[in-house]
Amino acid sequence: DAGITQSPRHKVTETGTPVTLRCHQTENHRYMYWYRQDPGHGLRLIHYSYGVKDTDKGEVSDGYSVSRSKTEDFLLTLESATSSQTSVYFCAISGGTSIPNTQYFGPGTRLTVL
Amino acid sequence: AQTVTQSQPEMSVQEAETVTLSCTYDTSESDYYLFWYKQPPSRQMILVIRQEAYKQQNATENRFSVNFQKAAKSFSLKISDSQLGDAAMYFCAYRTSGSRLTFGEGTQLTVNP
Numbered sequence: 001d002a003g004i005t006q007s008p009r010h011k012v013t014e015t016g017t018p019v020t021l022r023c024h025q026t027e028n029h030r031y032m033y034w035y036r037q038d039p040g041h042g043l044r045l046i047h048y049s050y051g052v053k054d055t056d057k058g059e060v061s062d063g064y065s066v067s068r069s070k071t072e073d074f075l076l077t078l079e080s081a082t083s084s085q086t087s088v089y090f091c092a093i094s095g096g097t098s099i100p101n102t103q104y105f106g107p108g109t110r111l112t113v114l
Numbered sequence: 115a116q117t118v119t120q121s122q123p124e125m126s127v128q129e130a131e132t133v134t135l136s137c138t139y140d141t142s143e144s145d146y147y148l149f150w151y152k153q154p155p156s157r158q159m160i161l162v163i164r165q166e167a168y169k170q171q172n173a174t175e176n177r178f179s180v181n182f183q184k185a186a187k188s189f190s191l192k193i194s195d196s197q198l199g200d201a202a203m204y205f206c207a208y209r210t211s212g213s214r215l216t217f218g219e220g221t222q223l224t225v226n227p
Contacts, residue, residue: 031213033214033215040219041219042118042205042217042218042219042220043159043205043207043215043217044217045214045215048213048214050213058214088157090159092159092215094213099164101147101164101166101209101213102147102149102161102164103213103215104161105151105158105159105160107157107158108157108158108159
């Protein structure tokens with residue numbers, strides 16, 4: 001399972017409230033990613049990190065921010081959740097001692113915005 | 115921008131038979147990686163197989179193998195001796211520069227007993 005956990009695993013929230021999802025890894029991987037999965041779209045990259053405090057935007061970054069203050073944690077924040085952000089969110093990692101150039105995924109977080 | 119296309123939204127196969135899932139991609143790069151991931155009902159994304167573009171030999175992992183046609187930009191997955199546990203959504207993915215992954219929309223595979 002590549003030592004990746006996500007919390008919470010499920011969350012229901014209301015429109016306009018802030019939400020933070022956490023990704024935690026235990027194997028010192030340099031790269032961490034946040035994706036969202038929606039029907040008919042596969043997985044799409046939101047943000048990624050290539051080191052502590054080094055982050056960059058993906059293809060669907062509007063409405064999301066991220067932070068990485070230490071190697072093992074990558075946080076995804078929805079400052080003011082909207083119904084369009086109802087989705088399944090996956091964290092992924094790469095680098096470290098795993099197979100090069102390959103991403104491994106966490107179990108996912110199902111977020112529902114009412 | 116790179117794109118990945120899986121033209122088969124759904125496929126089915128009889129247990130113990132062989133099935134091939136299709137994937138095509140568009141890129142101007144010469145060095146890249148291709149992947150197949152499996153997503154069972156548990157929702158976990160599981161790496162099935164990977165292929166380096168600079169390698170001419172097709173990757174194999176037990177019952178899973180690929181047919182990589184670089185000139186045609188085609189990357190199909192063959193599952194031999196299909197098992198009930200192979201039933202899942204399968205995603206083809208391309209690794210872009212900067213280590214980003216671009217995914218296809220997926221193929222839902224049903225295995226019939």
